[in-house]
Amino acid sequence: MSGSLKVRVQRYRPEEDDAPWWQSFEVPWSEDTSVLDALNHIKDVEDGSLSYRWSCRMAICGSCGVMVNDEPRLGCKTFLRHYADADEIVLRPLENLAVERDLVSDIDPMLAHIETVQPWLQREQAEAPEAGETLQTPVQMARYESFSHCINCGLCYAACPQFGRNPDFLGPAALTLAQRYNLDSRDEGREARMPFLNGEDGVWACTFVGYCSDVCPKDVDPAAAINQGKVASNVNYAVNLFRLLRGGDDA
Amino acid sequence: MDIQHSDVDIVIVGGGGAGLRAAIAAAEQAPGLRIALLSKVYPMRSHTVAAEGGCAGVVQDHDSHFDHFVDTVSGGDWLCDQDVVDYFVEHATEENLRLEHWGCPWSRKPDGRINVRAFGGMKIERTWFAADRTGFHILHTLFQTSLKYPSIQRHDEFFCTDLLVDEGRCVGVQAIDMREGHHVCLRAGAVILATGGAGRVYRYNTNGGIVTGDGMAMAWRQGVPLRDMEFVQYHPTGLPGSGILITEACRGEGGLLLNADGHRYLQDYGLGPETPPGSPRTKYMELGPRDRLSQAFWHEARAGRVLKTRRGEAVQLDLRHLGEARINERLPFIRELASAYVGVDPVTAPIPVRPTAHYTMGGIQTDIHTATPLPGLFAAGECASIGLHGANRLGSNSLAELSVFGRVAGEQAASHALAAGVPDAAVLREQAEHNAAGWEALREADGDESLAAIRDALGESMERGAGIFRSGEELAATCAELARLKQRYQSLGLTDRSRVFNTQWLNAIELGCQLDVANAMAQAALGREESRGSHQRLDATARDDQRFLCHSLARRADNGDATVDWQPVVITRLPPGERHYGEAGEKPALEKRA
Numbered sequence: 001m002s003g004s005l006k007v008r009v010q011r012y013r014p015e016e017d018d019a020p021w022w023q024s025f026e027v028p029w030s031e032d033t034s035v036l037d038a039l040n041h042i043k044d045v046e047d048g049s050l051s052y053r054w055s056c057r058m059a060i061c062g063s064c065g066v067m068v069n070d071e072p073r074l075g076c077k078t079f080l081r082h083y084a085d086a087d088e089i090v091l092r093p094l095e096n097l098a099v100e101r102d103l104v105s106d107i108d109p110m111l112a113h114i115e116t117v118q119p120w121l122q123r124e125q126a127e128a129p130e131a132g133e134t135l136q137t138p139v140q141m142a143r144y145e146s147f148s149h150c151i152n153c154g155l156c157y158a159a160c161p162q163f164g165r166n167p168d169f170l171g172p173a174a175l176t177l178a179q180r181y182n183l184d185s186r187d188e189g190r191e192a193r194m195p196f197l198n199g200e201d202g203v204w205a206c207t208f209v210g211y212c213s214d215v216c217p218k219d220v221d222p223a224a225a226i227n228q229g230k231v232a233s234n235v236n237y238a239v240n241l242f243r244l245l246r247g248g249d250d251a
Numbered sequence: 252m253d254i255q256h257s258d259v260d261i262v263i264v265g266g267g268g269a270g271l272r273a274a275i276a277a278a279e280q281a282p283g284l285r286i287a288l289l290s291k292v293y294p295m296r297s298h299t300v301a302a303e304g305g306c307a308g309v310v311q312d313h314d315s316h317f318d319h320f321v322d323t324v325s326g327g328d329w330l331c332d333q334d335v336v337d338y339f340v341e342h343a344t345e346e347n348l349r350l351e352h353w354g355c356p357w358s359r360k361p362d363g364r365i366n367v368r369a370f371g372g373m374k375i376e377r378t379w380f381a382a383d384r385t386g387f388h389i390l391h392t393l394f395q396t397s398l399k400y401p402s403i404q405r406h407d408e409f410f411c412t413d414l415l416v417d418e419g420r421c422v423g424v425q426a427i428d429m430r431e432g433h434h435v436c437l438r439a440g441a442v443i444l445a446t447g448g449a450g451r452v453y454r455y456n457t458n459g460g461i462v463t464g465d466g467m468a469m470a471w472r473q474g475v476p477l478r479d480m481e482f483v484q485y486h487p488t489g490l491p492g493s494g495i496l497i498t499e500a501c502r503g504e505g506g507l508l509l510n511a512d513g514h515r516y517l518q519d520y521g522l523g524p525e526t527p528p529g530s531p532r533t534k535y536m537e538l539g540p541r542d543r544l545s546q547a548f549w550h551e552a553r554a555g556r557v558l559k560t561r562r563g564e565a566v567q568l569d570l571r572h573l574g575e576a577r578i579n580e581r582l583p584f585i586r587e588l589a590s591a592y593v594g595v596d597p598v599t600a601p602i603p604v605r606p607t608a609h610y611t612m613g614g615i616q617t618d619i620h621t622a623t624p625l626p627g628l629f630a631a632g633e634c635a636s637i638g639l640h641g642a643n644r645l646g647s648n649s650l651a652e653l654s655v656f657g658r659v660a661g662e663q664a665a666s667h668a669l670a671a672g673v674p675d676a677a678v679l680r681e682q683a684e685h686n687a688a689g690w691e692a693l694r695e696a697d698g699d700e701s702l703a704a705i706r707d708a709l710g711e712s713m714e715r716g717a718g719i720f721r722s723g724e725e726l727a728a729t730c731a732e733l734a735r736l737k738q739r740y741q742s743l744g745l746t747d748r749s750r751v752f753n754t755q756w757l758n759a760i761e762l763g764c765q766l767d768v769a770n771a772m773a774q775a776a777l778g779r780e781e782s783r784g785s786h787q788r789l790d791a792t793a794r795d796d797q798r799f800l801c802h803s804l805a806r807r808a809d810n811g812d813a814t815v816d817w818q819p820v821v822i823t824r825l826p827p828g829e830r831h832y833g834e835a836g837e838k839p840a841l842e843k844r845a
Contacts, residue, residue, distance in 0.1 A: 015749050032492060032562070032592070044703035048755045049747035053292075055459035058495045058588060060387055061296040077591055100430060101752040111293070119395045121354030129345035134352065135363030141356060148356055148388065152295050177395075184354065 002030040005080050006088040007038055009050065012099050020099070023047070024088075029080035035091065036064050036075035039103075052103035059217055062151035065158065066103050067092040072158035072215045094158035096167075107154050113170045114152070117178035117196050122189025134186045144183035147176050147225050149218045156212035156222050168201045172212035172222035175203055179225040182232060194236050203229040252691070254683050255428075255435045256676065259404070260284040260668040261661075262424050262439040264411045264466060266294030268386070268653030269632025269660070270445030271393035272346075276661025278400035284665055286402050287437055289409040289426055291461060291757070294394045298447055298459045299653065302386025303498035303584060305378035306650035308344035310367055314375040316340040323648060324825050326372040326540050327641020328784035329800065330479065332821035335619050335638040339648075339655050346654035347379050355392040356381050358581075368581075369503040369533050370647045372540035372832075376533070378647040383498050383584045389650060409435070410757050413686045414442065414469050414628065415679050421473070421627035422674035425686050429757065432750020434687040438679060440668030441627050443660045444470060444615060448633035450483075452769040453608035453718075454710030457489050457496040466634040468764035470615045471771065475625050476804040478636035478818070479613035480768070481776035481786045484644055485719050487544035489607030490593055492562030497585055497604050499646040501570055502537035504581050505529055508544070509567040509601065510556040516566070520547040522833040528572050539832045542643040542785040545606035549719045560603050562593070567601035574598075606719060610649065612640045612785065613775070616804065621660040627671060631660035638802070638821065642784025693763075694756045698742030702755065705736050705743070706762055709769060712736070717773050722789045726777040733770050737811075740766060771805035774813040779803060796827050 007027045012020040025046050027038045036054050043050050053063040057076045064075035069083070069090050083089045097105040127134070156172035157163050163171045170178075178197055182190045197203050206226045213223040261277055263270045266288055274288050290297065309319050319340040324331045351357055351365070358366045358380050370378040381388040397403050406426070413425040415436070423438040446466025450458030471477055487508075488497040502508070507528055510516040515536065518525045522539040526532045537544075548566060551557050557564045570578055570585075575598045578586055582597070589595045589602045614636040621629045621637060631637075632653050639652055716729025740763060747755040781795035782788050801817040808814050 013749055014751050031594075043755070044701075048702065048745065049749070049753075051752045051754045053296075055292060055296050055461045056298065056301050057459065057493065058301060059591065060384070060584075061292075061298075061300050061459060063292065063296050104752050107293070115398050118398075120399050121352070121396075123352075127352055129348040129352070133348060133357075133365050136359055137363040138359050138361060140363070141359060145356055148391075149384070151300075151387070152293075181354065186352075186354065 001081055002028070003084055004028045005083060007042070008088050008090045009042070009103070010092040011050070011102055013101055027080070031081055033080045034076050035066065035068055035073070035078045035080065035089070038080060039075060051101050060151060062153035065094050065153045065155050067095055067158065072155035074153060074155070074217045077217055094154055096158050096160065096164040097154065105154070109167055110152070110154050110157050110171065110173060113174035114177060116170060117174050117193055118189060119177040119181060121181060121184065121187050122192060123186070124188050136185050140185040144180045146220060147180035147183070150176055150220050151218055153217065155215045155217060159211040159215045161209055162205055162207055166201070166205065169205045170196065170201050172226065175229055176220060176222040176225040179229050194233070197229055198233050198236065203233055252434070252684055252687050254687055255433060256438065257435070258438045258673045259287040260439060260673070261286045261441050261443065261664050262437050263288045263443045263445060264424060265297065265445035265447060265632070265634070266290030267297030267445060267447055267632065268299040268389055268393060268650065269657035270443070271397050272654050272657030273443050273445060273631060273661035273664065274403045275393065275397055275400065276658040277665040278402045280662050281665045281669060282402055284402060284668060285404065287404050287406055287439070289406045289411055289424065291408065291410045291429070293407045294405070295391055297390060298462050299386045299390040301457070301459060301496060302650055303383045303496060304500035304503065305368060305370060305380035305385050305647040306347060306389065307373070307377055307647040308347040308379055308651055309340065309377050310344055310365055311375060311377065314377055318375055319377060321825060322373050323645055324641070325828065325830050326645040327643055328794065328830055329827040330641030330783060330802065330820055332619070332638030333823040333825060334821050337823070338619060339639055339652065342655045343651040346651065346658065350389060350392055350654065353392050353396045355388050358382060368500060369531055369538055370645070371499050371502065371538050371544070372534060372645040373647070374533050378503065380500060382580070383500050383582045386650060410760070411465065411469065412690055412760060414473050415682055416473050416625070417674055417678050419626065421625050423679065425683055427690070427757070429752055432753055434683070434690070436679065436683045438673055438676065440671040440673055441629065441664035443664050444628065444630040444634050445632045445657065445660070446634045448611035449765065449768045450608050450611065452709060452713050452765045452772070454707070454714050455489070455494040456608040457486055457494050463761040463765050464768035465761060465764045466630070467615055468767040470623065470625070470628065470630065471767055471807050473625060474807060475623050475628065476616045476806045477613060477768070477771045478616040478802050478804055479775070480772040480805055481779050481803060482612035482642050482784060483608060483717065483772060484541055484610035484612055484785050485545035485606040486609035487541055487548060487606050488568055488604040491560055491565040491603050491605045493592055494607040495588055495592055496609070497568060497588065497602060501568055501582060501585060502531065504577065505531045505573055506537060507569045508537050509569055510551050511558045512556060516551050516556065517544065517547055520550070521831070521835060524834055534832050534836050536833065540643055541646060543832065545719050546787060548606050558603060562603070563605065565603035565605045568604045569601040570597040571599065571601070610644055612642070612644050620663050621656055622663060627667060629660045629664050631656045642786060690760065693759055694745065694753065695748060696743045696745045696759070698744045700739045700742045700744060702743060702745070702759055702762060705739055708732070709736055709765060713769055713773070717776050720787045720789050721776055723777065723780070726773055729773045730770070730777060733766065733773060737766050771813050775803040775805045775815050778815040800827060
């Protein structure tokens, strides 16, 4: 299985270009050739000025997210053979994020949202290592484990229509990470995270399109995490309401 | 030239496991210090993320620090500094527990306690794991935990180019802000290099594209010796073609290695007798150390007993008898990788694998406190040679090393920075201008040599001359080729003159680093006329303790070339002995007990 395919790449170099433009290359492929391999071929052989991010080339570092024929995908886990019947393969930087150059997107908004939800294990009393491990059974771990597989590649942000409309929306990866810690039996940070999850840019802003879960290369299912977050948010609301009605000052 | 200058207390270069752990340690020890964490990628992209199998730390009742020590020292063919190994084995478990307290989802036993798995060269199960994404989870746990500390200022996508040195002391770093392409200068009381290894100097490797030895080269250029660089680990199980890592945990869980005839060939290389499928035995067969397994493949390939696949020669890693449930629980990422990259579902078919360059045992010389010979400069993780791994690293020791010595580096650098203060600004301006002018000239390089051609020739030459088996003749040829490549590098032609995210320019800087590091590797390998651990010489097949029970120190000569001299190994309580695995490994152990 092999052939050659037209690869059309969106270019944009802020120092030289007023607007994005398109450049086409004819790229030879074999069964193993990934979109990342194609980009590396172009850079080595055709045009050394093409910029894109990559590192591990095994779908774990999360660097090489791009739009492939309008779909957010990891370049290293997308193969040209699947496009053998297409006229061309079209590569653009990730949707909904600003372009820095060529296929390099500005992912800082995603990282800022991730930081917002305080994605670290919170304990009222920090233990010393001598205390040993905090017990956690496999059943307890299973409640959050799949939500901990996020590689921060940003594909879900490129897929999310809500984030596209409202960049303040915390978005799939950040809300999933919040849920990952909220569901962790060792964590006591739920109360601290709730204001962000309950806020107007939190879980309720999600319109449950679910495309984030479709494009996730690690099967994290952010849509499920956000929906669980909505349930938790409701419970939290009810608890607080109860405290308020009871007259407690801890609401 | 407009160079932005700023002052901090500590600069950490590299945002992988060691760099993040160092940052957290420094922030905890001295909350008032300004800590700058520079990385050429966002921290969670660092190559720690790709480590799969596990992280060592004694935890079982029938295990002991001494057992871990013995496995590590003998696994390293007695080239480990034993004081360092002692410190390491005594602190690995507490660091793993700290990661647990920070949220790392270590795999558990049914009762909720930490689970451990068997790993190559380890007599007792002591490898903590998070399925087969251990490095990923450690890295993300550290990254997320680091967000708690306001004193850690991240400089993501800053490409560090130079160490700044004044009056024999490291006083900061220079870097390129990749988004703007501008040079920046960070003056600091202490600098920690945590820049990872250099596996990309080999053509087939398990490493990410970023693993180009930058920190090693920066230290080397300031006269800091690179130690034990001849010891490069070939991981026995990478995917043919790409080199993508297929974890040793496959064998820890009971995977079998078969040659083209379906024979478990490791029994023919001093690792037997054959253990029954489904009953892996530590230090036998597939659970032998990485150097021995990679060498066995080399012999099988020479004898024509390997598969010829369209991706190259390979043997078979058979996991089928583990069953789908076990594979999904313990090795889900391996299933994903094999399916995506070689079209094999390990539940129904063996995975084709071959040895591929994986880990740089050597690195920047440090003492047991992570201090390099250059005052103010510290190093930790794969970029460093603290003396832990000797001539062959045991799998799962390096993830633990990141935490154990990353913490030490952070604490040491914090103390140093508090005592040293920030250096005088004026003296560094000239140095920074000079450095920047050199990098600007490279950006505008208009020779006729291609970056990709030199990079590929480097990878092939290292593979040929400095691979699993070496000889003086082939190493000399590689050294000569490296000198030619360095010459060709002077005539490099780049086509991208821009500044914003100019990855061609950055790749050219990386290639310069790779050439320096490769040269240190090849020269040290040429100098070591013996066979030890991962360094096997066809023209000197025996270990020679008389001459070479010592570390190599490759230093930069004035003309830029490498000179090699030697440093004694620290031996405290385990005198050099013979290294045996399989049945042959039982005898010395019995004698020891007697």
